Structures are given as structure tokens and as C-alpha cells.
Amino acid sequence: MEILKVSSKSVPSAVAGAIASFVKEDGMVEIQAIGAGAVNQAVKAAAVAKGFLQSSKIDMVCCPAFTNIVIDGIEKTAISIICEKR
Amino acid sequence: MEILKVSSKSVPSAVAGAIASFVKEDGMVEIQAIGAGAVNQAVKAAAVAKGFLQSSKIDMVCCPAFTNIVIDGIEKTAISIICEKR
Numbered sequence: 001m002e003i004l005k006v007s008s009k010s011v012p013s014a015v016a017g018a019i020a021s022f023v024k025e026d027g028m029v030e031i032q033a034i035g036a037g038a039v040n041q042a043v044k045a046a047a048v049a050k051g052f053l054q055s056s057k058i059d060m061v062c063c064p065a066f067t068n069i070v071i072d073g074i075e076k077t078a079i080s081i082i083c084e085k086r
Numbered sequence: 087m088e089i090l091k092v093s094s095k096s097v098p099s100a101v102a103g104a105i106a107s108f109v110k111e112d113g114m115v116e117i118q119a120i121g122a123g124a125v126n127q128a129v130k131a132a133a134v135a136k137g138f139l140q141s142s143k144i145d146m147v148c149c150p151a152f153t154n155i156v157i158d159g160i161e162k163t164a165i166s167i168i169c170e171k172r
Contacts, residue, residue: 008122036094039129040122043165047150061147061172064133079129086147086172 001082003030006045008037015041016048019083023053023060028084032069039079046083059086087168089116092131094123101127102134105169109139109146114170118155125165132169145172 002022006015015031022029033042050060060083067080088108092101101117108115119128132148139146146169153166 036122036126040125040165043125043129043150043167044152047152047165050150061149063147064129064136066130066133079126079133081129 001028001030002026003032006031006033006038006042008035008041010038010041010045012041012044012048015045016052019045019049020052020056020060023049023083023085024056024058028082031081031083032067032078033081034069034071034076034078042079042081046081049083060084061086087114087116088112089118092117092119092124092128094121094127096124096127096131098127098130098134101131102138105131105135106138106142106146109135109169109171110142110144114168117167117169118153118164119167120155120157120162120164128165128167132167135169146170147172 033039063082069078119125149168155164
């Protein structure tokens with residue numbers, strides 16, 4: 001599964017385009033975010049992507065979970081949101 | 087549908103208990119959050135609730151969307167996350 005890493009500076013509509021594209025092509029995509037600002041952008045992107053896909057008659061749902069990511073040798077807890085076709 | 091309002095000071099495990107309870111009883115619940123800190127707590131709560139429900143063999147999915155809420159006469163854009171049984 002493709003993984004999209006979202007930061008607090010990510011532009012929701014741009015991330016949404018990528019989410020919608022992967023969900024259309026592959027049926028699912030994972031978005032990962034660390035920190036409140038990044039999680040907020042990720043959720044906004046998912047909401048926008050859901051709207052994009054609705055116009056293609058695709059119903060997208062999200063499954064949030066915690067995941068551990070190693071960055072520069074340090075383990076951090078990230079939020080993972082799997083976006084998939086219902 | 088019940089609406090749970092989440093703030094940046096909400097405790098994710100407590101909100102998760104409420105989400106799990108409503109999803110079990112009613113099949114769905116809406117969580118609303120305004121601002122990055124609140125959205126972050128809401129997503130964490132949803133992730134924890136998903137874990138709680140898995141132990142009861144219930145698969146929960148989330149549908150994020152934007153919604154407008156009027157607070158003290160001022161319209162604000164909130165994130166709404168509908169949590170429901172798959």
C-alpha cells in the first residue's frame with residue numbers, strides 16, 4: 001500500500017488529490033502524520049478526498065490507528081489513517 | 087445521532103469509551119472538533135475506540151467531513167467524524 005506522509009505544512013487539497021487518485025487506482029492508501037498540526041491537515045485532506053471521490057460515485061471510509069515510525073533512529077508514534085473504498 | 091464535542095483538553099481514552107459505547111448501542115456516533123489540537127484528540131480517540139470495539143468483534147470505520155457550527159453567534163468550521171459499524 002502507498003504511504004503519504006503529511007506534515008503541518010501540507011496543503012489539504014493537494015494531499016486530497018493524491019488520496020483520491022490512490023483510492024481510485026489501488027482501492028486504498030495510508031496517510032501518516034506526527035503531531036497535532038499534521039494530523040489536522042491529514043484529516044482535512046481525507047475529508048476533501050471523500051468529496052472528490054463522491055463525484056466519481058466512490059464511497060471512501062477511513063480507519064485511524066497508531067503506528068510507530070523511526071525517524072533519524074528515534075522511534076515516534078504517528079497517526080496512520082487508512083483510506084479505502086467502502 | 088449523538089454528537090460528542092471534543093476539545094484539545096479531552097482525554098482520548100475517555101472519549102474513546104463514549105464512542106465505543108454509542109457505536110455498540112446505536113451503530114454510529116458523530117464527533118466534532120474545532121482546531122488542530124481538538125482534531126488530534128478526536129482522531130486519537132477514534133483510533134482507541136476502534137481497538138476497544140475490535141475486542142467485541144465490531145469493525146468501526148470513520149467518515150471525516152467539514153461542518154459549520156454556530157458558537158456565540160459566530161459560525162465556525164469544525165471537523166466532523168462520523169464513526170460507524172462497517
